[in-house]
Amino acid sequence: MLVTCLGGSPTPAGADVPTINLTLAFNTQVTSRLLGGSNNLTEAVLLINDPGSQSSGLTQNFCPADPSVNFACRTSVSGTGYGGGTGISPLQYANANIYQGVLTAADQITFFNVPVDPPGSFFPPGSSQIVTPVLSLRFKNIRLNASAFRAQDFASVSISTSPGIPISYPLVTLGTVSQMSRNVLAEQIPQCSVSSTVEPAFTVSLVEGSANSFHPQFPSTIADASVPGNIGNSTSGFLISGLPRTVASPGLADFATRIKLTFSGTPQGVTLYVPVSINSGIFPPDSPSTPTLTAALTSTESGPFSLVPATNGEMAAVSNNVAVYEVVSVLPESLTTVETLNIPVSLSYAGSPGSSPNAGSASVQIDFAPSTSTVVASAGPVPSFVMTSPSFGSYSITSCAVTGLLAYSASQGTLVNTTFANPLQALVKGSGVNPVNDSAITFTLPTNGPGALFAGGGNVAVAYSNAQGIATSPQLIANANLGPFNATAASGAMTVNLPLINLPGASTPNFSPIPNHNLGDAPNALSATAAAAAPYLSSLTPIAGSGMSQVFSFVFSDAGGANLISNRTILFNSTLNGISACTIQVDGVGIRLYSDDASTVFGPLTPSGSFSNSQCALNGSGSSVVNSGTTSTVTLSITFTNTFGGTKYIYAWVNDIFGNSLGWQTETIFTVPEPTPSVVSVTPNAASGLSQVFSFVFSDAGGANLISNRTILFNSTFNGLSACMVQVDGFGIRLYNDGASAVVGPLTPSGTLSNSQCALNGSGSSVVNSGTTSTVTLSVTFTTAFGGAKRIYAYVNDIFGNSPGWQSEGSTTVPVPPPSVVSVTPNAGSGTGQLFSFVFSDAGGAGLISNRTILFNSTFNGLSACLIQVDGVGIRLYSDNASTVFGPLTLGIELFPDPSQTVSNSQCSLFGGGSSIVYSDTTLTVNLAIAFTSAFGGPKNIYAYVNDIFGNTPGWQTVGTFTVPAAAPAVVSVTPNAGSGTS
DSSP: OEEEEOBSOOOOTTSOOOEEEEEEEESSOBOOBBOSGGGOEEEEEEEESOTTSTTTOOOOOEEOOOGGGTTOOOOOOTTBTTTTBOOOOOGGGTTOOEEEEEEEETTEEEEEEEEOOOOBOBOOTTOOSOBOOOEEEEEEOOOBOOTTSOTTOEEEEEEEEESOOOOSOSEEEEEEOOOOEEEEEOEEEEGGGOOSSOEEEEEEEEEOSSSSOOOOSSOSSGGGGGSTTOOOOSSSOOOOTTSOOSTTSTTOOSSOOEEEEEEEOOOTTEEEEEESEEEEEEESTTSSOEEEEEEEEESOSSSSOOBOOOSBTTEEEOBTTEEEEEEEEEOGGGTTSOOEEEEEEEEEEOOOTTOOOOOEEEEEEEEEESBOSOOSOBSSOSSOBOOOOOEEEEEEEEOOOOOEEEEOSOOOEEETTSBOSSOOEEEEEOGGGOBOOSOEEEEEOOSSSSOEEETTSOSEEEEEOOTTSEEEOOOEEEOSOOEEEEEEEEETTEEEEEEEEEESSSOOOSOOOBOSOSSSOOOOOOOHHHHHHSOEEEEEESSSEEOSEEEEEEEEEOTTOGGGEEEEEEEEESSSOOTTSEEEEEETTEEEEEOTTSSOEEOOOOTTOEEEOSSEEEEEEEEEEEEETTEEEEEEEEEEOGGGOEEEEEEEEEEETTOOOOOBEEEEEEEEOOOOOEEEEEESSEEESSEEEEEEEEEOTTOGGGEEEEEEEEESSSOSTTSEEEEEETTEEEEEOTTSSOEEOOOOTTOEEEOSSEEEEEEEEEEEEETTEEEEEEEEEEOGGGOEEEEEEEEEEETTOOOOOOEEEEEEEEOOOOOEEEEEESSSOBOSEEEEEEEEEOTTOGGGEEEEEEEEESSSOSTTSEEEEESSSOEEEEOTTSSOEEEEEOOOSBOOOOTTOEEEOSSEEEEEEEEEEEEETTEEEEEEEEEEOGGGOEEEEEEEEEEETTOOOOOOEEEEEEEEOOOOOOOOOOSSSSOOOOO
16 A cells, blocks of 8 residues: 655754654454564554665665664654755664554554655756655555455555644545355266276366465565565565565565365265366466466465375375365466466275265365464464355265166077186166166076086175176086076166076087077077077177277078078167167078168168168178188178167077077177267357347257257356356256356246346247257347457257267357546645546456546647546656657556656646556556646646547546646846936
């Protein structure tokens, strides 16, 4: 905070500089660190004329408040009086220009015996223009309790002195309090998907309430912290040059900004993992360069930073349900950018087979650290924070019931009394056809007739499914009885058959009979001897796979020779059903394809031809039948349609010329990719205006009824926060809130839904599904605060979770309201000099304001006027004829120009000391220290103009009046001025 002093009568040369006690009273408690124990000495300091800055040329001399001498610390201040006289002080604190504050009440700080030498004003020798020096008092290292405020509340300070001196603005607004946005992208995790593998669980997101809220402990260059007026961008404040860096040093912070995550409800056996380092943003933008913000995991909440070592890749296990991150670096380029820190949290589960984490919900609390219950100044570590965060739901472990049980192993045959080549396998599925992990499956073998025993004895074995949902039995050994039999796999009331056969001849691996099914001819009732002689499917390549196209090779065997094989039928479908299937007949006629209803066959297939139905196309190129010895190899080149997507079983039937057959056999599973829905278009895809009706078209080849979710996002960047984001699903049309943490709705035909960015109007909005397309029409009215160029993004997924991802579909421009001239203080008055404060506002943020022009004149005319330009170049003053500008004064995010710098024309002088520009949310304040010339005397109007970066402006405004005293008449001369005579 900077206080500038003008006018008064300077201390005469050789006289004591007068001292005052200066008290700052705030509308909240002071939380600056106490450095003097019971004496209430604080880290707050007051700097006179910015010692240590390049413009002042003054060396920093610290005057510690000393209760033993009644806070008596006097100083000599050079340059006082018109003759350059100095005040008098003890040698101990000679030339002191930095004073230590004392906590005199919970909400106030007093600086005792501060020398204030009135700067006055004077005409330099040989000049007709008055010079008005400025005495600056800068306050640093004052920390305040913001927990008592709501977001957007104002923090203020009241300034008083003893003895009293006139203060133009004794009550000053310091700024607004902004709330950091905290959010958790919660997830639902089925019990059956949690395993010992570390998998992503949920994401914690923190968004700065205003730019430059995340701070490292020190600025990038430590020396910067010792220069008055610099933006330190750190939790440490102003560090006095030459003082040792100890806990008693004014301004020194113990650590950087720290974020504390406190997890609760974590099930027993579950371990949470977080990254040891997190980057946010890059510089330059859109290039793999330096992160603008980096935070690292520290082992302590309030102690010195200590990096937690990674234990799993780049992650570390959360200890005691608490994770603390410290900001370790912030690039200067991020000072005007609102940063988002995303912390991904993963989990794993260590449990015995057959156990899963308990179902239930967990939560996380997001706070700054360290937490404290103290909201007043203390000797404790700084910065410190009061815990105010609610708990956010982070993840829920949901019950995972088994809803499907499928045969997974390639069934097989073996010689009697020998071991089968492979164990039994079953596939366990839950809701949404997701695999179920760690589910107990009971495998059972028959005890009479053809059968087997598990290795180690017994006909029953229990196995647990893995993360892919596959349960595997122990090895099994055939008994002495010939013939086919079924093993079973069971989960609760669900049972699936796993066909096997015991043979007297050569081993027949990969054999899969499914007897007694009504599709195709029923097999003859076979004796054990005839069963051994029946043809069978001996192998299939590939044994499993996925894709839209595949070449399959089926090998059928007949001990009497391939010439005895009469018919081979191959069927692809989700169940053993020839309707709406890909069914192929191979016999003496050739290779043929069944129609959708299985009533007709197309073919035979030629080498260059093809046949198709709604499920598949059979290609002549790559398809063949080759008989050799006892085997018949059928090769099929097949292309599936995208409407046939999903998991398909491959069934095979073979019989010989005598009608002998082992029946239908299922060999393996093949997956045809599900059709992916798409975002087709948005109309209009380039628009402008506050209100618009948008029409979004989505498509799914499998039918619009397969489309599950459509999300539409309007924002300047791909970010759901502070956006107009719309959800369209089975619940209807709904709108996300500003934090993207909840949805409101659904929208009714006569209703509206709104957030800070837009309103959805029920009248004109609709969802219409027709065939393969879903058309979403949205009537949207944007708010003026959401002004600017916006991108239109769209997302769609189907009921299977298939999605093409987010798509950028167009753009729209929301008109930006023009900025405004709010006020000037004072807006009336008189004098030769004055500190004027002009306030400008822009609903889109002060950063959008481009140019401010201020005019003092008796009429609206820039000639022979005091005309001031404030823009990206700086603060400048126009010449008398308004053709040239003088300056600029130094400009920054917060402007504190060189106190010695002055620009002048014939009407006025503009002083660097006391002039400043301050940005705060949607307002921008321009402070101008001006001295008018006597030649410019008379009543003047005050005019102001502002425009934004888009060129929007309300035009010139008359905001006040000011009277400049005219020069007093003077006796110039008499000629002759000596002589004698009567006439």
